[in-house]
Amino acid sequence: MSDNKHHAGHSHEEHLREKHLMLDPLPRGQMNDMVMESMLEKPTWKFWVVVGFLSFIVVYFLFFKWGVLIAKGQGEAGVMRPDYWGIFLVNTVFWIGISHAGTFISAILRVFRAEFRRPFTRAAELMTTFGLVQAGFSIFMHMGRVWLAYWLMPYPNQRMLWPNLHSPLTWDLLAITTYLLSSTMYLFLPLIPDVAMARDRSTGWRKTFYKTLALGFRGTEGEWTHLRNAMNIFAFAIIPVMFSVHTIVSWDFAAATRPGWSSTIFGPYFIVGALHSGMGAAVAVLAVIRGTMKHMKYFIRGEHFDAIGKLMLIISMAWAYFFFNDYMVQWYGGDKWTQQLLHFHEAGPMGWMWFAMLVCNIVIPWAILWNPKWRATPWLVATVGIIINFGMWFERYIIIPISVTINRMPFTWRLYKPGIEVPMGIGTLALFILLYMIASKLIPLIPVWEVQEGQMAHELKKFGRETVVSVSELE
Amino acid sequence: MSNKFSRRDFLKLAGVGAATTAILTGCGPASRFVKREPYMQMPEYTYNGLSTYYATTCRECAAGCGLVVRTSQGRALKVEGNANNPLNLGKTCARGQATLQGLYNPNRVRGPIKHTRGERLYTADANPFQDEFADATPNMDWDAATQAVADALKNHKPEEIAFLMGMAPDHLFDLVTDLAAATGINAPVRFGALSMFESRATLSQAAENLFGHGGLPLFDVGGAEVVFSFGANFLETWLSPVSYTRGFAGLREAKTKQRGTFIQFESRMSSTAGKADEWMPIRPGTEAMVALAIGKLVSDARGITVPHAFSDVDPVVVASRSGIALATLQHLAGIFANSTAALAIPGGAALGQSNGLAVAEAVLALNALAENFGRHGGVFFSALAPNQTEYQRPASAREMQEFAQKMADGKFKVLFVHGVNPVFELPASLDFKNALKGVEQVISFATFPDETAFESDYVFPDHHSLESWGYQRVVTGPAQSVLSGAQPVVSPFYDTRATADVLIAAAQLAGGEFATALPFTDEVEFLRSKIAPLMEEKQSFFSAPDLNTFTAYFQQYGGWWKTSDGRRVPNTSNALGREMSPAEAKFAGEGEFFFVPFVSPTMAEAGANKPWLQELPDPTTTVMWNTWVEINPVTAEELGLLDDDIVKITSEAGVLEVPVYRYPAIRPDTIAIPFGQGHTAYSRYAEGRGKNPADLLGQHFNEAGDLAFAGMKVKIEKTGKQQPLSRLESIMGVYGVGLGEEK
């Protein structure tokens, strides 16, 4: 079928079709079937082994250890004076960062009609939601008396107290809640037509499942109109929310009276950093999906990796810019504590991490992503993505536990040695992957209707001798 | 400044107020104890939330500071200084503050126990944070206990009975002394590790040699302008730290004159030296010659004929030997010479050397040169405490050696031990533990299950000091003659009994001359018999028509003292005329390092069983919960040592493995280890924690019979093992270690 057509002619036109999903349309029915198959295909034993392994990690490292932490207190973790904040918050920031890619791809790219986004908006959106779940977990792990976490909720209570709106943490709470809810809804809306499709071609419990999710969607003009409107509103409105979330997270640090932290550039710096790690994670996830799930090679192609690769390169440059900007200003300020801190970053016991951060976030992406051919190589770009995520995790680690080592009271300086945080952090990662694997079996990862919409809009057009891709505005 | 004093006066008043509460609360002789009531049913005089304050005396060391203890519903809550007491004027040291952790220590001897030597008195691995009942259960009642003591007394010849007692409390010492005097049993021997490290014998001996009669010199630091201290760590544990600290504050604040200058000669910077304007890292053993040299240079500077005492010393030689440049010596001499109120203090490690006596004499001679005797900011003889005819110094180490020898030779059949823990405190080489084997019956009155109690046949626990009656003579510190009074602030927590009561009862049982020797119904009656004579005294802080009221006041105010200055002026006629030898000290054992043990300022000899004292950072190293050896960073580098590396220290007497603290303020040829840790018993907080430098000490004494504890040389070798010391300070922030290479 499609394959032989691909490898048939080698004319420029054929080449273009081969390259671009949008120019390589298949009947909608066939695409539906492909997506359904990818979802319904019987999991191999490997799949179950992985699921089992991950579930064990989640149960033991995440929940059991958490129980220990609650029972014994934060002393189980590596935190102390002056490192009152540790890996838990590193992970919080890290996961929130990951979650930004989803919104970026499915909202910003949608607003700007970047067509290559179409096949993987959902995959990205899933990342957002699942990532935020991990962020939430991590921040609760951090609390000394997590059983009282509900005290931070604004509701009338017998304590006659409302949350302290002066505190960046309260803003965090509001922002993250908002972001989690809205990104989940934003994940769900475009999903409706696809589950409706799945509903029409499934039986048994899945039928009921999809039927319930589809809410009785038929695809009447009215339904489509409401959906379209809603999605447009979301696409525009969720962008500022996304920006606000990580800006506020950055304020947790920027608002503090600490050398190295009180920096006005932290907001954008963090956002770019978030996108940096987010894109890296997204591309890695895509590569896995493409590699492991049936028919995905049709939907996710080199062009997509190439496109995301470009974004990664740009973002990496932006990150470098902000990093240097921050560094330069801190360095120039000449405050002795900041000087000490910068010195500690580079030459201190964790100096290797500082340099590793630069290598992972700048050197490697730049060295590889400039090349279109490499950029179109899924495994390569995915590797870069993973490396970037290491780099960005390092960055957060440097900003939090390493930076708080240096304060204005040298008598208290101490180096942070992680404890129970490490297994619990691994637990969050496992949970993220686990959720994703389960989701991949339950909901269509490819928004078929969006793909078809796109394919309708694309065509090859002849200008003189040259055949070029042209897109027509449907709306 | 006047305000400060006015404030201090106010505190006094407050104290009186507190004390007044005490008498109101019926703690006169009428009621002996305050019962510890459940919170539901309180004694009639306590109101919910209202505290009752009792004045008593601190027994963490022998200085005899007055305390006012806040109690509530029969529980002791907080220890404050007694503002009335001229010794400490309402102040306390850290150890005093932590007394309560002794009172409520989870490992106390809970009642009379007959036990086989070497047997444990509490379970070994009791969790420091859980309330585990970890103590040996009493296996006999007090009647049996008293009987046992009585038998021990009457079934042996008087010369076979010996009493070994601590520096506190004095009333018990007096009681035993009376007993001994009347019955011919051996006079009680007193000893304490602090007194050993203070070299008290040397001090009074030197005073005797110079001034004709012995006694404990009192150095009026507060009044001086220039203070030269030769090893005296008077801000830590030396003699009477609280009052000397107040003196130091006076020296510094110096409202009426210039801010006083303070110079410390010491091979290792103690926390006292840390407060000095100049620290002279003097080569151990050269203190005497340095003192003499300064004396000579001062005389030169003053242009007077060099007194005989300083005549045969050559500053140039001294400079080369002591490591203090001649210029510096002259500069120091200048400071000393130009001051109208210069003061020189001998003490600490300087005296604990083979030539300790010479050092003490030389330094006292400096004072003679400064002509400060009996002058404001000068040297006095401490005021004798009431009911004290002359200064009774504790046993010197050599006397303890003889004592131990007698024990080993089986001269003693019965040994009573109270208030002292010789097995831990004496040098291991003296092997007191084995000497005990020569004694048929060892009866310990220990409150805590200490090493000596472990080696006893009977443990008849005395009350904790806060549960006890008594008094303590203030041997030095204030101008007045002071007797600090002690009274129970809470009822005994366990089935303990006052040793005085036990002895009195036992004496009655023993009958005969014992009974006549102690004709008292109990401890309190004995106390009153001792206090009664004070009623006749003139210029007393308070007076009363009858003994009951007098005793009541005695308890309220926490003692009795005169209002007049009781300090005596030494006769210095021939102080400078004596021959003084600038000879260097001789050091025992081969090895390249001078070994300086010093008493831990926060722990002292008996603090190790109090968790909060363990968690107090050492003033100089901020190390908590452990023992360390201080080594100069340069030396450490030569030996390839880093912080926390365990080194093996070998002296002629023993071997010790201690983690290293690279201490920037110690001579490269010297190492120092704090004394106070390294217990093999003494509660879950002390046992197995740190090391005891006494294990390294050999049996060498100075001319006065004090232990030459600083007179040894030791070898160091790296073991390759490590043990992280927990410090409060940040190695990064304070020493720049682990911050990355220098900018």
Add this chain to the structure above:
Amino acid sequence: MTEPKAVDLLAVFPDLEPAANAIEHLRSIGVHDECMNVISGIPVTEAMLGRPHQWTNVPRIAMGGAMLGFGAGFFLAYITPYVYPYPIQVSTQSFIPGPPTVVVLFELTMLGMLLSTFLGVFLDSFFPNYRPMKYVPEVSDGKIAILVECSHIEEQKVTDVLKKMGAESVKPAEAQHL
């Protein structure tokens, strides 16, 4: 619009073009726009089918939600500080902090708006709705279905038009469980 003996037809077209024509002809034979409804697997705009503009309340509901959210934010930021038993002062910051207020207002406004947008979709399209409905699964294969519900024009005529316009199948539509 469903009367007992109403003609209910469901025509399935392979593509957009014929469907659009069909709609045009139906209109010409007098079938009102209200009587027609298009079911499609992808969002096709009214313009493509030459259909009248579709009315939606989502934007208004969103606006309303935004206002509610703003109200909530306002309550948090400006009212709650006064419902404490005593004024709680932190540092020397003003009782009602300026910039943080903006943050709170913003977040809650957005939250309100997005929640209500989501809700709006439900309200407008009567979600969730698990009652039987007139529907053909082929729609999700990209086919375009036209649902004609008329009583005033005879069935045969409509069927012919639809057939003529290239409907793959024209059959009476009966509601089924999706």
Add this chain to the structure above:
Amino acid sequence: MAIELKISEVKMSAEQSGKWGMVIDQDICTGCQACVAACAMENNISFVGEVDSGYGRSMHWIRIERFWEGEYPEVKMTANQPMLCQQCGHATCEPVCPAFATVHSQAEQLNLQVYNRCVGTRYCANNCPYQVRAFNWRDYKRPEPLSNQLNPDVTVRRVGVMEKCTFCIQRIHKAQDVAKSEGREVVDGEFTTACAQACPANAITFGRVDDPESLVSQLMKQSHGVKHLEELGTLPNVTYFKGG
């Protein structure tokens, strides 16, 4: 109506310089740790054991800092510096707590820590430039019968709660109550904090800084008084006299 009233109160207190203050003379502080012990005894501070105390988890409310200057033999120990909560007028720890667990007291002009509101985000400690806040990393228990010495006027903190020096607020209140019952003002020096009371060198002076007559105010007038990290605008209420 009532609301305006409250606002004005807040405004006023915000402008006030502070009420209780402390002066510490580093020149005579001998670092003897008496204040540390006294503080622990007065305020029911738990000990944490060797390992935790070595890992920066000791809970001292007051610590004595000392540094070194120069190399042997010219090495000097810097003047001991007792560091405790500076009871800032403009405290950086207060606004960042999401639960209002650390707030500025209207009455005492102190920096309060409300234990039972604390949820343990540890932001306050992180944001304290003086690093004087102590966190209950574990449930450090006192074995019986040590708990008999617990001060009934001071809350015993449990795991997960932040704590810090309170200027012995329980003593302040006691003194105020007594004074009130006797119908008078609290007299300067009538009471003092545990640390000041114990200090053998009398290096710590505590009192009313808003009363020009008080000893502490007079000392503060002296030229060589320093306030730590004043440049951060924290308005600390502890003045230090540097050594030498």
